[in-house]
Amino acid sequence: MIEVSLKGITKSYGTHLAIPPLDLEIPKGKFVTLLGPSGCGKTTTLRIIAGLEKPSGGELSLAGRRAYSGDTAEFIPPEKRGLGFIFQSYALWPNMKVDRNITLALQQSKLPKADIAARLEEALTKVQLKGMEERFPSELSGGQQQRVAVARLIAARNSILLMDEPLSNLDAVLRTEMRAELKRLSRDLGATTVYVTHDQVEALTMSDLIVVMNGGRIQQVGSPYEIYHQPSNLFVAEFIGDPKLNLLEGDLVQDGKQSAISYAGVTIPLPNQAVHSGGKVKFGIRPERLTILEQSRPNTLMAEVDVVQPTGSQTIVSLNANGQRFTVLVSRFIESWPNKRVWLEFDGSAIMLFDNKTGESIKSDLQRGNANAA
Numbered sequence: 001m002i003e004v005s006l007k008g009i010t011k012s013y014g015t016h017l018a019i020p021p022l023d024l025e026i027p028k029g030k031f032v033t034l035l036g037p038s039g040c041g042k043t044t045t046l047r048i049i050a051g052l053e054k055p056s057g058g059e060l061s062l063a064g065r066r067a068y069s070g071d072t073a074e075f076i077p078p079e080k081r082g083l084g085f086i087f088q089s090y091a092l093w094p095n096m097k098v099d100r101n102i103t104l105a106l107q108q109s110k111l112p113k114a115d116i117a118a119r120l121e122e123a124l125t126k127v128q129l130k131g132m133e134e135r136f137p138s139e140l141s142g143g144q145q146q147r148v149a150v151a152r153l154i155a156a157r158n159s160i161l162l163m164d165e166p167l168s169n170l171d172a173v174l175r176t177e178m179r180a181e182l183k184r185l186s187r188d189l190g191a192t193t194v195y196v197t198h199d200q201v202e203a204l205t206m207s208d209l210i211v212v213m214n215g216g217r218i219q220q221v222g223s224p225y226e227i228y229h230q231p232s233n234l235f236v237a238e239f240i241g242d243p244k245l246n247l248l249e250g251d252l253v254q255d256g257k258q259s260a261i262s263y264a265g266v267t268i269p270l271p272n273q274a275v276h277s278g279g280k281v282k283f284g285i286r287p288e289r290l291t292i293l294e295q296s297r298p299n300t301l302m303a304e305v306d307v308v309q310p311t312g313s314q315t316i317v318s319l320n321a322n323g324q325r326f327t328v329l330v331s332r333f334i335e336s337w338p339n340k341r342v343w344l345e346f347d348g349s350a351i352m353l354f355d356n357k358t359g360e361s362i363k364s365d366l367q368r369g370n371a372n373a374a
Contacts, residue, residue, distance in 0.1 A: 002061075003028040003160060003192040004049060008070075009058035011044055011216075018044055019216045021058065026209075028063075031186050031193045033203040036213035037239070042196045043164055045213070049194060050085055050162050051078030062160065084158035084191075086166040090145045092137040098124075099133040102152045123151035126181055128174075142169040150178065154185055161186060161193040167202065179206055200240050204228065212236050228286075229350075234359035237284050237352060243316055243327045245284040245352075252278040252353070261351060264322040266299050268346045270353075281362065282354040287329035289350035292317065293343040300343040308336050319344070 004026035011019035019041050026032045034042035047053040048060065048068075057070035062083075067076040092101050102123055106116045124130050127147040137145050146169045153161060163182070167175045183206045186193040197203055203210050204224045212219045212227060212235075220232040231237035237245050250263035261268040261283055293300060303321035315334040319326045321344060328344070353362040 001028040003063055005061040007059045010056045012056045028192055029190050030208040031206055032209045033195045033207040034211050034213060035203040037198060040213040041216035042213050046162055046164055046194060046196045050083055051081050084153045084156045084161045086149045086153050086163045088165040088168055090149050092145055092148055094137050098135050098148055101148055102155050105156060119155040123154040126154055127151045157189055159191055161191045163195045165197050232361050234354050243287045245286060246326055247284045249282050252281045264301060266301050268348045270348050270351055280356045282356055284352045285346060285350055287327045289347040290328045291345040292328055293345055296343050300345045303342055303344050305337040305340050305342060308334060310335055
């Protein structure tokens with residue numbers, strides 16, 4: 001069942017078209033993240049769903065009920081949409097203490113006092129604010145204020161939750177804990193969650209579906225696995241991944257019965273790619289799919305180690321080869337590499353191919369052709 005449906009939604013500010021016609025369907029009970037750089041339209045889209053921004057055209061439905069129609073001028077105000085919303089800027093009442101900020105909407109809904117008290121207790125415990133019920137927002141740190149906003153959402157138990165970068169002001173440890181808590185909250189409530197962030201780690205760890213946006217347009221909708229391993233174009237491929245994708249240019253050739261990439265004298269078989277005629281292509285490989293070897297093997301690329309950065313359980317190694325910078329992710333702690341000269345081995349099964357002119361995924365082009373033929 002589709003819980004949130006946007007059909008041909010547009011948004012203009014004067015002569016500037018911020019959101020070109022946008023179509024998006026969000027299934028009931030899914031955790032969906034709108035991901036993209038600043039100015040890509042993700043927050044505007046979220047505010048349109050909430051009713052805080054009025055679209056310029058199109059149609060919006062929530063749980064099967066039309067909330068906006070450009071044809072009929074129908075518009076349901078935000079307070080009647082039954083949504084839970086966490087703002088990036090906290091949106092707390094400065095003259096109300098923590099407990100009242102969390103429970104105000106529940107009190108206005110005439111919920112029994114015992115239920116309100118139970119929800120308050122649960123919410124405060126989950127965001128680690130027990131004992132701070134009597135404080136005003138001005139007496140809290142920025143991170144604590146954000147946790148009050150999260151607690152308010154937990155207490156409300158809405159069926160559709162909207163979150164606009166709610167963890168941006170938390171420290172790293174609490175951010176990790178709250179990611180798990182928000183995902184658990186969405187699951188336990190059976191809620192449909194629409195989450196906005198520019199942080200790909202949040203998107204990959206929390207989402208059932210990721211909607212990658214750029215310039216007001218949707219670039220790809222898919223599972224975290226699909227977005228990371230099967231990007232639809234170069235924008236998605238380069239935006240997702242930390243460390244970033246290694247992006248190169250080579251020749252697509254035929255090596256026996258399968259396709260291969262020819263790059264700097266190295267031939268890299270592509271076991272997962274269909275055989276087709278060659279030409280210049282861009283190809284990408286994730287840092288964890290490159291292997292550093294101490295000795296040369298057939299079809300390996302000689303490189304020189306430049307910088308070694310241990311991050312704990314992993315190490316980021318920067319290398320120079322063929323006049324280009326490479327990044328390799330090694331799954332262990334290394335303070336320095338024993339040898340400066342090494343060789344890089346490519347995992348051909350993990351290589352992504354992109355059209356040299358359009359930047360579109362060649363693999364997705366082939367899949368669309370197969371779908372059309374079917």
